[in-house]
Every structure is written in C-alpha cells, then in structure tokens.
Amino acid sequence: MRVIAGKCRSLPLKTVPGMNTRPTTDKTKETLFNILQPYMADCRFLDLFSGSGGIGIEALSRGAEFCCFVEQNRQALNCIRDNLKFTKLEDQARVLGMEVMQALDRLEGEQVFDCIFMDPPYRREWEKKVLRRLLTASYAGPETLIVVEASLDTDLSYLREMGYEIFKEKKYKTNGHFFLHRLEGEIEE
16 A cells, blocks of 8 residues: 555555455545545545545645544554654644544544545444534534445435435445535434
8 A cells, every 4th residue: 555646655554464444445545536636735634444544644645734543443553653654744643543433522622624534344334323423513514525435235325314415426346435515404413
C-alpha cells in the first residue's frame, strides 16, 4: 500500500498483516480520491474504522488540513502512528484509539468535519449506527460529505427515511463507495 498522490506521493505505508483491516487497494483509493479531490483543500477529515490509516493519510497528502483517525485495533493503531510519522503528517492528525461509538461521543463539541469516511466491518450494520449518531452530532453539519465503504449486499434502503440521500455511488467487484448528504428538514430522531 502506498500514498497515491499529493505531497507524500509514492511513499509506502505499513499495513496490518491479515485481512482484518481490509486495506483499500491503490486502484480503488485512486478512484475514490478522484471523486473526493474537489473537497480536499483545507478539509477537516474524519476517518472512522481507519485500519492502517491509508485513507486519512491520502486525504492529508492531497491537501486536507486535519484528519482525525478512529481505530480500536492495537496493531492498526501502531501502523497509523508509524505511517503518520513516516509521512511527516503527525502534526495534522489526531488518533483516537477506541471503539467508534465511544469516539463519536468524545468528538461532541468539536469543529464540523467537511468529510467523514467510514469503512466498517461488513454485514454488521455499523453504517446504520454511525449514521444515526451523525444526525445530531455537532461535528457533522448539513454540508458534511459522508462516504460509506460497504459490501454490495449492504442494505442502505433506510437512508432516505433516516434523513440522508446517496448522491453518487461507485461500485467495484464486491464493495462500493456511497457518497451521502443529509437531507434538509427530514431528520428522523
């Protein structure tokens, strides 16, 4: 795994051995950031279920001002910290080593993030839990772009009823990226 573009282009990144963190392939990451690039300048980026930190580091490399990484796996946390140090991006980052819902509570009162990316474990409905929490979070505003990486068989039919809409999606062989905005005035509590 490597940084695809930006000030840290081509730098190799450490990953956690095995498939527990499912590192995003370079090709998929490049496709994702081709879509995200217009949002990156001076962006505040939140990387949930960060794994080795490749997505958040790519955002920082491409111009994001700040990234908060959330990951509970100890091996993955060590990779994130090592990767931030190696890329010299640690001054633009915050790493929360805890379960994602606990981290979302901890972030309450923080500045609004421009982009929130999540790549939760598949088929466990983490997307739904996180999206429900983000509806009322101080750090997720109406303009916040939310990107969900999920398996293609993930049920997202509840999104509109919950108060979100998919405005773009990019599907790959087994998973996809779903780009969401909050619907104004249609929030379900």
